[in-house]
Amino acid sequence: xxxxxxxxxxxxxxxxxxxxxxxxxxxxxxxxxxxxxxxxxxxxxxxxxxxxxxxxxxxxxxxxxxxxxxxxxxxxxxxxxxxxxxxxxxxxxxxxxxxxxxxxxxxxxxxxxxxxxxxxxxxxxxxxxxxxxxxxxxxxxxxxxxxxxxxxxxxxxxxxxxxxxxxxxxxxxxxxxxxxxxxxxxxxxxxxxxxxxxxxxxxxxxxxxxxxxxxxxxxxxxxxxxxxxxxxxxxxxxxxxxxxxxxxxxxxxxxxxxxxxxxxxxxxxxxxxxxxxxxxxxxxxxxxxxxxxxxxxxxxxxxxxxxxxxxxxxxxxxxxxxxxxxxxxxxxxxxxxxxxxxxxxxxxxxxxxxxxxxxxxxxxxxxxxxxxxxxxxxxxxxxxxxxxxxxxxxxxxx
Amino acid sequence: xxxxxxxxxxxxxxxxxxxxxxxxxxxxxxxxxxxxxxxxxxxxxxxxxxxxxxxxxxxxxxxxxxxxxxxxxxxxxxxxxxxxxxxxxxxxxxxxxxxxxxxxxxxxxxxxxxxxxxxxxxxxxxxxxxxxxxxxxxxxxxxxxxxxxxxxxxxxxxxxxxxxxxxxxxxxxxxxxxxxxxxxxxxxxxxxxxxxxxxxxxxxxxxxxxxxxxxxxxxxxxxxxxxxxxxxxxxxxxxxxxxxxxxxxxxxxxxxxxxxxxxxxxxxxxxxxxxxxxxxxxxxxxxxxxxxxxxxxxxxxxxxxxxxxxxxxxxxxxxxxxxxxxxxxxxxxxxxxxxxxxxxxxxxxxxxxxxxxxxxxxxxxxxxxxxxxxxxxxxxxxxxxxxxxxxxxxxxxxxxxxxxxxxxxxxxxxxxxxxxxxxxxxxxxxxxxxxxxxxxxxxxxxxxxxxxxxxxxxxxxxxxxxxxxxxxxxxxxxxx
Numbered sequence: 001x002x003x004x005x006x007x008x009x010x011x012x013x014x015x016x017x018x019x020x021x022x023x024x025x026x027x028x029x030x031x032x033x034x035x036x037x038x039x040x041x042x043x044x045x046x047x048x049x050x051x052x053x054x055x056x057x058x059x060x061x062x063x064x065x066x067x068x069x070x071x072x073x074x075x076x077x078x079x080x081x082x083x084x085x086x087x088x089x090x091x092x093x094x095x096x097x098x099x100x101x102x103x104x105x106x107x108x109x110x111x112x113x114x115x116x117x118x119x120x121x122x123x124x125x126x127x128x129x130x131x132x133x134x135x136x137x138x139x140x141x142x143x144x145x146x147x148x149x150x151x152x153x154x155x156x157x158x159x160x161x162x163x164x165x166x167x168x169x170x171x172x173x174x175x176x177x178x179x180x181x182x183x184x185x186x187x188x189x190x191x192x193x194x195x196x197x198x199x200x201x202x203x204x205x206x207x208x209x210x211x212x213x214x215x216x217x218x219x220x221x222x223x224x225x226x227x228x229x230x231x232x233x234x235x236x237x238x239x240x241x242x243x244x245x246x247x248x249x250x251x252x253x254x255x256x257x258x259x260x261x262x263x264x265x266x267x268x269x270x271x272x273x274x275x276x277x278x279x280x281x282x283x284x285x286x287x288x289x290x291x292x293x294x295x296x297x298x299x300x301x302x303x304x305x306x307x308x309x310x311x312x313x314x315x316x317x318x319x320x321x322x323x324x325x326x327x328x329x330x331x332x333x334x335x336x337x338x339x340x341x342x343x344x345x346x347x348x349x350x351x352x353x354x355x356x357x358x359x360x361x362x363x364x365x366x367x368x369x370x371x372x373x374x375x376x377x378x379x380x381x382x383x384x385x386x387x388x389x390x391x392x393x394x395x396x397x398x
Numbered sequence: 399x400x401x402x403x404x405x406x407x408x409x410x411x412x413x414x415x416x417x418x419x420x421x422x423x424x425x426x427x428x429x430x431x432x433x434x435x436x437x438x439x440x441x442x443x444x445x446x447x448x449x450x451x452x453x454x455x456x457x458x459x460x461x462x463x464x465x466x467x468x469x470x471x472x473x474x475x476x477x478x479x480x481x482x483x484x485x486x487x488x489x490x491x492x493x494x495x496x497x498x499x500x501x502x503x504x505x506x507x508x509x510x511x512x513x514x515x516x517x518x519x520x521x522x523x524x525x526x527x528x529x530x531x532x533x534x535x536x537x538x539x540x541x542x543x544x545x546x547x548x549x550x551x552x553x554x555x556x557x558x559x560x561x562x563x564x565x566x567x568x569x570x571x572x573x574x575x576x577x578x579x580x581x582x583x584x585x586x587x588x589x590x591x592x593x594x595x596x597x598x599x600x601x602x603x604x605x606x607x608x609x610x611x612x613x614x615x616x617x618x619x620x621x622x623x624x625x626x627x628x629x630x631x632x633x634x635x636x637x638x639x640x641x642x643x644x645x646x647x648x649x650x651x652x653x654x655x656x657x658x659x660x661x662x663x664x665x666x667x668x669x670x671x672x673x674x675x676x677x678x679x680x681x682x683x684x685x686x687x688x689x690x691x692x693x694x695x696x697x698x699x700x701x702x703x704x705x706x707x708x709x710x711x712x713x714x715x716x717x718x719x720x721x722x723x724x725x726x727x728x729x730x731x732x733x734x735x736x737x738x739x740x741x742x743x744x745x746x747x748x749x750x751x752x753x754x755x756x757x758x759x760x761x762x763x764x765x766x767x768x769x770x771x772x773x774x775x776x777x778x779x780x781x782x783x784x785x786x787x788x789x790x791x792x793x794x795x796x797x798x799x800x801x802x803x804x805x806x807x808x809x810x811x812x813x814x815x816x817x818x819x820x821x822x823x824x825x826x827x828x829x830x831x832x833x834x835x836x837x838x839x840x841x842x843x844x845x846x847x848x849x850x851x852x853x854x855x856x857x858x859x860x861x862x863x864x865x866x867x868x869x870x871x872x873x874x875x876x877x878x
Contacts (some may be wrong), residue, residue, distance in 0.1 A: 011784075015732035015782070015784065016728050016729070016732060017728065017732070018432075018724075018725055018727065018728035018732060018733060018734060019430060019432055020432045020472065020533065020724060020725040020728075021431070021432050021470055021471055021472035021533065021536050021537075022472070022533060022535055022536050022722065022725050023536070024470050024471075024472070024536040025470070025512045025514075025515075025535060025536045026535070026536075030490075033491075034444055034488060034489075034490025034491045034493070034510065035419070035442075035444070035488075035490075036427050036428050036442075036471060036488075037419070037424050037427045037428075042427045042428075045427055045430075046427055049426065055423055055426060056423070058423060060421060060423070060424075061423055061424065064427075077535065078661075078725065079658070079661050079662070079722030079723070079724075079725035079726035079728070080661075080725045080726060080727070080728025080729060081660065081661055081726075081728070081729055082728070322518075
């Protein structure tokens with residue numbers, strides 16, 4: 001426990017903001033509200049005042065921190081190099097300590113910690129949800145309606161190894177993660193197949209847990225740290241060239257919070273472009289638009305590789321939407337914790353998406369996929385959302 | 399001073415409860431723009447329509463409350479700072495592009511439309527909006543019109559006022575007026591010309607009709623290194639002296655290039671004393687010819703390591719570096735202070751050596767990044783506000799630099815406006831009669847002085863030098 005208020009916030013980090021304002025229109029909540037208080041510059045200013053004891057902490061102002069999506073678009077456009085991701089996670093964590101307890105937040109945090117602590121718990125929860133869906137129970141709650149139709153969860157192959165197709169050129173570990181195998185098993189299946197096609201032997205570490213991203217993004221740095229320690233036990237003495245991640249939020253967290261893995265954490269698209277895929281085997285006659293996942297585009301600065309992968313598919317037509325780099329409003333648990341703002345952001349995104357008249361929206365993160373799917377569903381649109389792995393695998397006979 | 403309850407209720411009735419901010423802690427977040435000084439408003443009001451702007455100003459007029467229009471708050475002279483309190487009239491909810499007429503090549507926009515957004519949307523008609531302030535990713539057309547903003551490409555294309563065809567404005571009594579309009583010539587008294595660049599002291603802008611230009615069929619962008627600022631300045635004079643007017647002609651010194659490269663990795667040479675970024679555009683033949691001429695002149699003037707952008711993405715990256723330069727200075731020190739004085743181009747070598755000497759004298763790092771082609775300086779004095787003793791030095795250095803500009807026959811501001819930072823220096827360049835003439839225009843349009851008080855005109859209620867000498871304001875109250 002730290003006694004000094006706002007000790008986790010670094011004054012030097014905060015001071016890198018020169019207040020130029022170039023970040024403002026990159027921020028989805030500023031674009032919606034037009035308010036300085038809901039902008040990156042405003043939030044940094046607020047946290048600076050808190051840190052320096054110039055403004056008292058109040059629950060009202062903590063709302064400005066809550067309303068941040070943590071998409072880090074601002075960080076990617078900031079010429080001054082403000083480490084906004086680090087600042088907002090530290091800020092959130094402080095806010096959680098300062099604020100008066102709210103049953104909703106306590107419940108969310110406790111449930112999340114408990115669910116993510118052991119993979120089996122989440123699997124059970126997934127199975128229960130699937131059963132509930134089959135009898136129509138989940139449509140009662142808003143967050144239930146957002147869920148995709150659950151399929152059989154992703155299962156790593158027996159023995160925990162998927163062999164390379166053809167000569168083995170690389171040995172990689174694959175992050176199965178917490179929600180991906182339950183929500184989008186087909187993304188994992190396609191991703192693993194692509195890795196095999198590219199000559200990778202894919203290893204699935206058995207005792208691996210959630211990477212901790214969901215906890216860290218919601219101000220629970222201690223919970224995230226416990227998961228990191230558990231996971232490092234698994235990774236530390238193992239031999240792999242890269243840890244492949246097909247969920248942008250997890251990839252960003254692993255890159256930022258797992259110093260021992262520096263340089264070895266790779267997003268799927270980043271890795272596939274690096275090592276090269278074999279030549280496509282068939283045409284993919286589709287109109288596609290690509291929605292940048294915030295934690296890929298901004299946190300990991302990966303925007304080119306997914307587009308390169310898509311453009312390499314024979315017969316495909318990639319149409320850029322307006323502002324593909326702006327968040328869809330999913331942002332982890334944000335769509336559940338801040339449904340009103342999330343919905344406003346989603347509406348603008350759906351307008352941009354629909355005006356491309358694409359058949360498929362490709363993305364690289366389960367949260368984005370779920371948000372876009374549920375938005376399109378409620379508009380009665382026929383557009384499909386696919387993980388980029390699902391799109392790319394279409395070019396291969398498998 | 400908090401607004402009276404009844405006034406707040408009136409404001410809420412006009413724009414809706416959630417669009418009036420009056421919690422004092424929140425108001426503090428609105429106290430600054432991209433310059434240094436700050437003072438919190440008594441309320442932030444976000445109207446959505448012209449009628450709402452008019453109603454808000456009527457309430458302010460009746461109660462004699464200052465009104466300070468605010469766009470994105472990226473201004474560099476304190477124009478949006480509510481130095482006398484009052485209402486910050488934030489137009490960021492008014493962000494619709496109402497019409498693009500590809501035949502007439504015009505657009506009608508609301509004031510909160512972001513500068514770059516207009517060019518993005520116009521691009522589908524192969525049109526663009528020429529004035530391109532470095533903050534164009536975030537700044538608003540309304541703010542641009544109020545400040546008569548410039549930008550790198552204004553060397554050839556002209557500044558904002560050359561691109562505004564007409565405006566709908568709300569005057570200090572709340573009345574709504576159109577000034578000028580579709581006609582290319584402004585007939586009668588050029589009221590639009592008076593209002594563009596009036597920095598919110600005469601009106602609030604609610605609609606702007608702007609000129610769009612055809613996207614040039616070809617563009618060439620050249621980066622050239624020089625051993626010193628002095629050599630680069632000579633080269634600038636030589637280019638213009640040869641009768642060449644490039645679309646843009648920008649300079650960055652070594653300090654700036656280092657900061658920019660750290661973020662953008664655009665390939666700027668970090669060991670050069672200064673670099674020039676030169677762009678020419680037009681039909682392919684003339685672009686080629688002009689660029690060859692520019693290269694010759696630069697080579698004759700000790701330019702080296704010349705590199706032309708080979709692709710649009712390479713050009714974009716070079717420009718991203720230039721336009722993000724001031725923000726990138728945060729990598730060196732957390733704060734900057736700059737006056738955007740202008741000198742006749744032939745005086746660039748003298749003024750830059752004077753700026754350098756002033757920096758050395760005050761032991762303050764100075765980063766130069768500026769529109770060299772039109773002699774528009776941006777000497778950024780770099781410092782850290784957390785260091786209590788430095789502010790008077792910073793302010794004196796800035797003032798001396800501006801004084802040197804004026805002594806060389808220059809002007810106080812090229813594009814950032816006078817605002818709060820330079821109003822005390824207006825008597826250096828204007829006689830009492832000049833200022834009085836301006837004052838009479840102000841009085842005619844804003845009898846009670848509610849529109850952005852304390853800007854442009856020397857403010858009798860404030861003592862100069864102002865930054866360090868003031869009490870009770872944000873900077874003193876909070877930073878230490």
